[in-house]
Amino acid sequence: MTINQKQLGGTDVMLPEIGLGTWKYRGGAEPLRHGVKLGAFLIDTAEMYRTEDVVGEAVRGMRDRVFIATKVLGGHLRYDQVLGAAEKSLRLLGVDCIDLYQVHWPNSRVPISETMRAMERLVDTGQVRYIGVSNFSVEEMEEARAAMTKHPIVSNQVVYSLKRRGIERDVLPYCQRNRMTVLAYTPLASGSLAPDSASGGRKTPGRAARLMGRNQGIETLQGIANETGKTPAQVALNWCVSHPGVIAIPKSNSLARTEENCGASGWYLSSEQLDRLDHTFPV
Numbered sequence: 001m002t003i004n005q006k007q008l009g010g011t012d013v014m015l016p017e018i019g020l021g022t023w024k025y026r027g028g029a030e031p032l033r034h035g036v037k038l039g040a041f042l043i044d045t046a047e048m049y050r051t052e053d054v055v056g057e058a059v060r061g062m063r064d065r066v067f068i069a070t071k072v073l074g075g076h077l078r079y080d081q082v083l084g085a086a087e088k089s090l091r092l093l094g095v096d097c098i099d100l101y102q103v104h105w106p107n108s109r110v111p112i113s114e115t116m117r118a119m120e121r122l123v124d125t126g127q128v129r130y131i132g133v134s135n136f137s138v139e140e141m142e143e144a145r146a147a148m149t150k151h152p153i154v155s156n157q158v159v160y161s162l163k164r165r166g167i168e169r170d171v172l173p174y175c176q177r178n179r180m181t182v183l184a185y186t187p188l189a190s191g192s193l194a195p196d197s198a199s200g201g202r203k204t205p206g207r208a209a210r211l212m213g214r215n216q217g218i219e220t221l222q223g224i225a226n227e228t229g230k231t232p233a234q235v236a237l238n239w240c241v242s243h244p245g246v247i248a249i250p251k252s253n254s255l256a257r258t259e260e261n262c263g264a265s266g267w268y269l270s271s272e273q274l275d276r277l278d279h280t281f282p283v
């Protein structure tokens with residue numbers, strides 16, 4: 001299995017285009033460790049998720065092979081709060097350095113310059129390698145970038161899937177122009193783009209057919225899955241990462257589905273198949 005890699009922003013770091021999300025993650029260390037071994041060595045967590053400890057457990061003994069991304073809560077964006085939150089994340093993760101530290105949500109009550117001063121301080125002290133944001137609009141990215149004094153913002157983590165294509169209007173082209181990687185969250189639309197495997201691989205033709213009948217998009221996805229010999233989840237993720245500068249971070253508690261998601265890279269949908277998906281799931 002090969003997972004293609006993409007450059008992180010304008011840095012010299014290469015990341016897998018499929019990473020591992022951990023919101024509501026309950027799978028224990030093993031699925032994450034397995035994903036890393038398959039090449040999905042980017043793990044995304046956040047102080048909000050309460051999964052930093054399991055991420056720490058998963059990376060034990062292979063820290064140097066994993067790129068850890070975590071986030072500071074939108075309610076903790078005062079200078080001292082950011083520094084305190086980073087200390088806590090480092091402790092829970094059991095590591096010396098966070099590879100990518102992201103502002104989880106913008107907060108209009110705190111000047112972004114104050115937050116970014118703390119983020120830059122964390123890079124200077126060596127506690128953070130790269131700074132990212134999440135859920136930032138173009139305007140908010142502009143403001144945040146203007147507040148930086150010495151380090152760049154290398155990524156924006158935003159919702160993106162066949163069912164949620166809004167970023168194609170503005171955020172995605174902005175990031176592509178400005179060398180910011182897009183970390184696509186909820187890329188499987190919470191599992192709804194993979195009705196078959198969401199049932200745990202059990203054969204539930206009645207249920208699947210009902211779901212598909214209700215949703216022509218899923219039928220198209222299933223059709224392309226049949227043509228390519230891939231699963232609907234793999235097709236949905238491959239579509240996501242077919243966009244330059246986009247990395248998808250699906251979450252799965254299951255080792256088998258983690259492996260399935262890792263198999264979404266290393267092959268290409270044809271332009272006709274991409275067009276069909278674009279047409280069926282309009283922006």
Ligand SMILES: NC(=O)c1ccc[n+]([C@@H]2O[C@H](COP(=O)([O-])OP(=O)(O)OC[C@H]3O[C@@H](n4cnc5c(N)ncnc54)[C@H](OP(=O)(O)O)[C@@H]3O)[C@@H](O)[C@H]2O)c1
Nearest residue numbers: 021022023185186187188189190191197198250251252253
């Ligand atoms: N920055 C933000 O504000 C933000 C917001 C939301 C999410 N995120 C990040 O993005 C990650 C992914 O997003 P998400 O967890 O919301 O949604 P997602 O990855 O689109 O979907 C996760 C759901 O899909 C199921 N699933 C995973 N792989 C599957 C497969 N191959 N076939 C069928 N079902 C599958 C999972 O079930 P099982 O676990 O049972 O397999 C889970 O119920 C999060 O974990 C988090 O790291 C960030």
